[in-house]
Amino acid sequence: MALPLLVASLFGLSLLGAVVGQSWGRQAGWLMSAGLAVAAGVVGWLAVTQPGLAWDIPWIPQLGVSLALRLDGLAVLFTLVVLVIGALVMAYSVNYLKDGPHGRFYSLLVAFAASMTGLVLAEDLLLLWVMWEFTTICSFLLIAQSGDKGIRPAVRTFVLTAAGGLCLLAAVAVARYATGTLTLAEVLQHDSWAGHEQLLVVAAVLVAVAAFTKCAQFPFHYWLPDAMVASTPVSAYLHAAAMVKAGIFLLVRFSTLFAGLAVWDWSLLLTGLFTALLGATLAMQRFDMKELLAYSTISQLGFLVATIGIGSSYAVIGALTHVVAHALFKSALFMGVGVIDEQTGTRDIRKLRGLWKSMPVTSAALVVAAAAMAGIPPLFGFVSKEALFGAMTGMPVALAVPVGLSAVLAATLTFAYCGRLLVYTLPGGRMENAPSDGPVSMLAPVVIASFAGIVFGPFAGALDPMLSDAASEVTGQAEHAHLTLWHGFNWALGMSVAVIVLGCLAVAARERLEPFFGRVHTPFSGVKTVDTARTVMVGSAYRLGTITRTDSPSRHLGAGLAALIVLVVVSVFNSGLFPMPQDSERPYDWFIAVLVWVGVGFTILGRSRVALVTTVGITGFSVALLLFKLGAPDVALTQLLVEILTVVMLVLLLGRLPRAFHRTGRRGIALAGALGALTGLVGFLLAWNLQADARVSDVGQWYLANAERLTGGSNVVNTILVDFRALDTFGELCVLGVTAMAILVALEARGLLPQRAHLYTVGKGNPALDAHDNNITLQVVSRVVGPVLVILSVWLYFRGHYNPGGGFIAALMMGAALCLVYLAHGRNAKVLDIPAMLLVSVGILTSVGTGLLGYTKGSFLTPIKWHVGPFDISSVLLFDLGVFLAVVGLMLSALARLGEAGSRTPPLRQPGPVKTRTGGAYIHIAGGDH
16 A cells, blocks of 8 residues: 555645645745655655555456556656655745745645656556646646746647647557556557557557657657746756656656567657757757756757667666756756846846856856766766767667767757856856855755766766666566766767867857857747647637527527437338337326327417416426336436426526517427427337337346346336446536536526625525515425425435435435425525535535445445344445435525526627637627627
8 A cells, every 4th residue: 555655645745735835835845845755765665675566456447447556666766756856846946936826836846746656656557647647737737827928838838748648548548459458567568469560550659749749859849948937946847857757758668568669769769869959959049048958958858769769778778867867967957047047137148147256056056967968077967978879879880870970969069058058157257236146945956956966977886776677677678787987988988078079169169159050940830830720729619619609599409309300210210110019008198198288289379488387397297197107106206306396496587587488480480390390200209119119128137137136226227326327327416516506606697696695505585585475375384294295305215225216316305395495484494594515515525435435345336235233234325315415405506596586687798799818819709699
């Protein structure tokens, strides 16, 4: 249980941050930093004491989906990167943050750390995808916290990375189809891929695209500089050490399966090299320190992707080494730039000078981190860059030469922009109002991250065991990393020397090179491309929605009825025309049919709304009677109670509707009549065919034969609802909750309520309460019938598993009791002063809790039985209680809002064009019917 507790505690720390941040302010960062540091220590302890620790519990067993976590070597490496850098960034944030919602900031940043931890520990592909999407959502929210300037970049980032998430989900589906499992280790080693070469290629492309969107590879690189509007802690963590590493982790993890596949190797190698060159070139154009670091991140990630694409054992070790080095020096650079920005008020390197004299500690940390990124010995960045070069020199000569030259050029540009960053800002005299280094607590994380590069340079061998375990997990064979500053004279050393020499020359000639790089532009703008695509999609969606955007019920019903007609006609003709029912001479069938015809006829001829409510009820009650005669008491009782409650609700609505019907032309009447007659005809044909075939379906026979044996309940309808198809019922329960909330806001949003009433309880001033406290007869009847209905409700609830009844029918019966008391006593009925939405919430939570309890027996919503004396109690009784509470809450919600005093006729919006701004696109809405 150590792994799920680790992930759960991190998410719990996120919730704690939201609470503590409100009271402690920015000082809550110390608690968040300590929490992440402790989590990192736990991971290290587990890696040493319980290597390969795994945990697994069924999630959706029918689909083979599990909540599975595994702490292998690769997960240890990435988890420590996420948690250690996270702890440093949290400590740094304490003095960086000034104003703002500190609780929200800390909560989201820790939630991101928790999501990344869950991502790298996930051993189930669907769980991996869920955590992947969590990182996308957290990133979006953190960028959007920058205010108005962050909204558009946050949306653009979300659109791109969410699209990558859909590609990853598609890859998960392909893997499930090809291998029949979602367990990550089995998918990566499954023999069935040998017979699905085309699916293997598809999966490789989908995973590569998903990873490219996350780690900012061309042509998806634009989002990372765009997201630099976020605060410095967010940039230092998400875009240097964590979020972009999610893409790298995905590539490394799936290299076990795809390495050696041509489309995978060439895609990673070529895309990575081009991105490394492109990012370095664009970094040479920038004078804003944060933008320069953003493009340098793109370049460094390109190096990593290209190295992973090489696919050799040494390449895997080199890539993993650079993951650690990059996390250290890039987070230090971002945090250092944040210190400079806070102390000087600018990030423009052309306006900064003499920082070495006024900010010596910050400058020293910046020099060390920049030198590590440039690959200067004896820093850890030099060791990792040597490992990357070594992997490239191990390729065949025909590939090693062009790949090596490209890498040297990109590394030279890296050296050049690192030099520009330092040469512009550090030398020179003191600036006016010379800044200082700032608080020690803010500098400490910068110093720790940057000077770790000094420690791990000469002592890089200390990381050999961890890197060896991680690489062995990827390659599937024992790997032995051997990191050191000196590997003798080889091609990698020659490449490093060439980079340093050429880099020094580039820094010296920077003033001549800057105009040249300034003329280099990409042929398109990623930001503009995404904005244009989003505008087109929003506009297209609006035009598509215009087809059905109307308040006219006939237009909505027409499409559905037309589809029903087509389906029924096809079904009837396929099953044979007009078979004779087996029993067509029952007199009561004709009696019920006459009642239905009478109800329909009076409904057509009715000229008042009260008459329509009454006549429609005739049809409903007739159908309930038919259901009783057919032997379906559960369904019949439900129909009967729904009809009663519908009449009550309609009566409450009558006072809000216009007295007169709207006028309909002859053409509309003819069309409606024809459509109604045709619908009735096909309904008759369908009923005739169904009645002719009296056989019970195979599924129905199975339920009848096995329901009582498997569930202990003799009421097959109830067992289907709360045992076999409980997940469907749970979904419907959630729909009820949403409906209750919709009722609470719909009337007010439409302007039907003149004053805002309490959202949760039955309101006062109800028109149904003012007719001289109603009549005495109804009050007397309610005192007798009300308690009877309540007792019937409880009785129906407890008997539902064995006889007609259950939570839903019991709730409808209780609703009838509440309606009776409500109409009879009104404001004097204290029992009605019940929080409606609280009932709905408790009902849903009860059902959720019952479902989670099922995990003790294997999966969500698995029934559990207890023996209490002579009684057998099942957890489905608790599940049914949730249904009961939610339905009662829904009816109270309806009574509360529909019973409010309001205008008789709803105000109509005046026709005219309205402009609505949606996601940056202006949509023109014409007419008042919308």
